[in-house]
Amino acid sequence: MSRRTLATLLAAVVTVVFVCLAGAGLLVGGSAAGCGPGGTADPSLAPAQTRGWPAVGRWDRNQVANAAAIATVGASKGVPTRGWVIAVATAMQESTLRNLSGGDRDSVGLFQQRPSQGWGTVAQLLDPTYAAGRFYAKLLTIPGWQSMPLTEAAQRVQVSAYPDAYAKWEPQATQLVGMITSGESSLPTGRLASCGGASGSWTQPVLAPVGSGFRTAGRPGHDGVDLSAPRGTVIRAASTGIVSRVRCNAIDNRDGSNWGCDRDGDPKLTSGCGWYVDIDHDGGIITRYCHMDEPPRVEVGDRVVVGEPIGVVGSTGHSSGPHLHFEVHANGDASAEAAIDPVLFMINLGAPLG
Numbered sequence: 001m002s003r004r005t006l007a008t009l010l011a012a013v014v015t016v017v018f019v020c021l022a023g024a025g026l027l028v029g030g031s032a033a034g035c036g037p038g039g040t041a042d043p044s045l046a047p048a049q050t051r052g053w054p055a056v057g058r059w060d061r062n063q064v065a066n067a068a069a070i071a072t073v074g075a076s077k078g079v080p081t082r083g084w085v086i087a088v089a090t091a092m093q094e095s096t097l098r099n100l101s102g103g104d105r106d107s108v109g110l111f112q113q114r115p116s117q118g119w120g121t122v123a124q125l126l127d128p129t130y131a132a133g134r135f136y137a138k139l140l141t142i143p144g145w146q147s148m149p150l151t152e153a154a155q156r157v158q159v160s161a162y163p164d165a166y167a168k169w170e171p172q173a174t175q176l177v178g179m180i181t182s183g184e185s186s187l188p189t190g191r192l193a194s195c196g197g198a199s200g201s202w203t204q205p206v207l208a209p210v211g212s213g214f215r216t217a218g219r220p221g222h223d224g225v226d227l228s229a230p231r232g233t234v235i236r237a238a239s240t241g242i243v244s245r246v247r248c249n250a251i252d253n254r255d256g257s258n259w260g261c262d263r264d265g266d267p268k269l270t271s272g273c274g275w276y277v278d279i280d281h282d283g284g285i286i287t288r289y290c291h292m293d294e295p296p297r298v299e300v301g302d303r304v305v306v307g308e309p310i311g312v313v314g315s316t317g318h319s320s321g322p323h324l325h326f327e328v329h330a331n332g333d334a335s336a337e338a339a340i341d342p343v344l345f346m347i348n349l350g351a352p353l354g
């Protein structure tokens with residue numbers, strides 16, 4: 001990306017952040033309503049915050065800048081955060097988040113859009129802001145895109161020869177968008193998350209501090225987060241969906257026998273989730289709620305709505321004390337492979353944990 005393009009982009013980012021913050025300040029709890037064009041700049045944000053982008057994980061500074069551009073355009077157009085993740089995942093697949101000057105046939109840019117197919121001129125499509133804008137414009141014409149699996153929504157926009165290739169980027173796109181738009185971030189885009197969520201379709205399963213995090217250095221096999229709520233705290237469905245699993249999973253490590261869920265588990269002697277529930281949501285998202293104190297209040301096949309009580313906090317299964325172990329999985333895959341970071345995921349959905 002040229003210096004000029006980068007400068008233009010940073011200016012656009014700052015404008016949107018200003019607009020968003022100004023709007024959010026007027027609305028208790030923040031709202032997408034404050035994120036559209038036309039707001040007032042917040043003078044408290046210093047221009048120094050527009051300095052360059054850091055590398056994030058496997059993504060270098062340029063790639064992160066491009067992801068930030070995509071998220072920023074989404075915020076400025078009022079696209080829900082799910083759309084930002086779909087767009088970033090698509091660009092990961094199409095261009096590895098690089099603004100390519102060429103590609104297959106006449107494809108160019110982040111999304112490998114083709115001038116011959118009416119997407120725009122080569123010069124326009126090499127402008128990340130324009131390219132992302134065209135992606136979103138098409139996405140928003142697809143009925144039900146927010147409830148489709150990511151790969152299907154992306155394919156409907158891109159009409160790719162490899163329609164299944166987008167799915168594998170969902171965890172990384174979720175993570176990258178979460179990192180560059182969350183309030184934890186010191187980047188210019190660090191408050192964008194408050195622009196794209198707050199749709200009311202997701203909520204915290206319990207309001208409690210985050211204890212042990214997702215796949216930390218000390219616990220790389222920890223596929224969820226621990227929310228430190230007292231025993232008996234009501235656990236709520238994080239979003240509307242269908243209950244797909246209700247089970248007691250508590251194994252006695254000494255002989256492989258059933259430990260049972262009628263008593264607390266032990267951090268050394270017991271393995272498993274204890275009493276737990278899986279809920280299938282739109283878009284191939286699955287949420288899991290572990291270590292419930294007593295049999296869950298729902299059954300397989302039940303439709304639950306966002307915020308509906310499904311059980312209470314306990315310490316059954318592999319647990320050292322009462323807490324909710326909460327997991328999020330993508331691609332309709334309940335296995336550990338498809339687990340994504342619930343903290344970043346919930347930030348993206350406007351219902352931050354902790």
Ligand SMILES: [Zn+2]
Pocket residue numbers: 212222224225226325326
């Ligand atoms: Zn846990």
